Amino acid sequence: xxxxxxxxxxxxxxxxxxxxxxxxxxxxxxxxxxxxxxxxxxxxxxxxxxxxxxxxxxxxxxxxxxxxxxxxxxxxxxxxxxxxxxxxxxxxxxxxxxxxxxxxxxxxxxxxxxxxxxxxxxxxxxxxxxxxxxxxxxxxxxxxxxxxxxxxxxxxxxxxx
Numbered sequence: 001x002x003x004x005x006x007x008x009x010x011x012x013x014x015x016x017x018x019x020x021x022x023x024x025x026x027x028x029x030x031x032x033x034x035x036x037x038x039x040x041x042x043x044x045x046x047x048x049x050x051x052x053x054x055x056x057x058x059x060x061x062x063x064x065x066x067x068x069x070x071x072x073x074x075x076x077x078x079x080x081x082x083x084x085x086x087x088x089x090x091x092x093x094x095x096x097x098x099x100x101x102x103x104x105x106x107x108x109x110x111x112x113x114x115x116x117x118x119x120x121x122x123x124x125x126x127x128x129x130x131x132x133x134x135x136x137x138x139x140x141x142x143x144x145x146x147x148x149x150x151x152x153x154x155x156x157x158x159x160x161x
Contacts, residue, residue, distance in 0.1 A: 030081050037074035043067055 022028040044067040051064055093103045140147040 026081070026084055027087070030078070030085060033074060033077050033081060037071065037078065040067065040070040040074050044071055 022031045044064070047063050047067045092106060096103050096106050136150040140150055
């Protein structure tokens with residue numbers, strides 16, 4: 001028996017067939033329309049590349065014109081769907097997409113920045129608590145009559161994780 005070839009894996013940028021199904025409702029319809037627009041744009045690009053001079057002389061509708069009409073129809077559908085979608089998208093995400101950056105990188109960068117700032121703030125809190133402890137001990141040592149006011153009057157602030 002001849003060896004079986006390994007099953008080919010779909011490309012990571014292939015359409016939804018290899019991924020989870022589209023959500024139900026308006027968002028799912030919007031996602032499917034966007035997928036249709038992406039396919040129409042791809043088809044338009046390949047048609048423009050394949051359009052040769054001999055096809056220009058043929059009477060009737062040009063293949064490029066038909067592909068452009070498909071793209072325009074998808075854009076019209078998206079514009080109509082947009083009237084019913086209330087989801088807000090941060091401008092930074094749209095700008096990143098326009099600049100060919102992956103929006104997930106923005107999300108990761110913000111999470112990393114928040115974690116860094118959280119660590120920095122936790123360090124400040126720990127330093128202030130340590131300073132207050134040493135200050136309270138020094139005041140209690142030099143002014144024993146104030147000791148009851150020092151330890152009972154402060155609420156402990158716990159650093160977050």
